[in-house]
Amino acid sequence: MDIAYIIAEERIRQAIKDGDFDKLPGEGKPLKLEDLSHIPEELRQAYRMLKNANMISDEQELKRDMATIEELISICTDANEEQRLTEMLTEKRLRFEQLVDKKKMTSSAAYRTYQNKIYSKFFY
Template identity: 50%
Template sequence: MDIFALLAENKIREAMEKGEFNNLPGSGQPLKLDDLSHVPDDLRAGYRLLKNAGVLPEELEIKKEIITLQKLIDYCYDQDEKRQLTKKLNEKILRFNILMENRKTGSAALSYYKQKIYSKLGGY
């Protein structure tokens, strides 16, 4: 252990002995753990930071906008406004489909290169 880890451990131990960790908010409650098993190890910290900051991936933002536009269209009575909202909805759906198609293409390219690497390594 390095010196900083030892100092930190000592400070934590002292705080525990003084009872500074007693009566903390959420004390005795189970932890709410996010299942980040689908996120690669090297991206988890960044993913958690973005999630805690309320930042969503672009495709999820667009999906939320699509749902909002669909609800607006459902409750809209003005035909001109409904036509404009439908146009925006179609643009968002197109953008969403392009993003999802790019994701599929990326994974196909990944599997193609993965196979090439395996064949170079000896046909795994």
């Protein structure tokens, strides 16, 4: 074991002894685990750090997911798998539209001007 590990473990034990972990929000509840299977293993920690720092928005994540699903649909040969992917894409599109509506992006004049270009870029 290296010295950093030993120091970290000792500080954790001391915090437990001092009661620093008592009555924290979410105590006794299961953790909400994210499905990060779409992210390569070597990039997952960096992704988590960026997401926790609010550097990756839900919209960016949905756009990336939609692009990935569209690419998978274009190369899919199995009809059942293509149907499943199409359903996933529809769900992602609906969630994206809800986020856009929630932020009231559609009310700006600039958005209305470029709406067709935006929709063709994201959904076709």
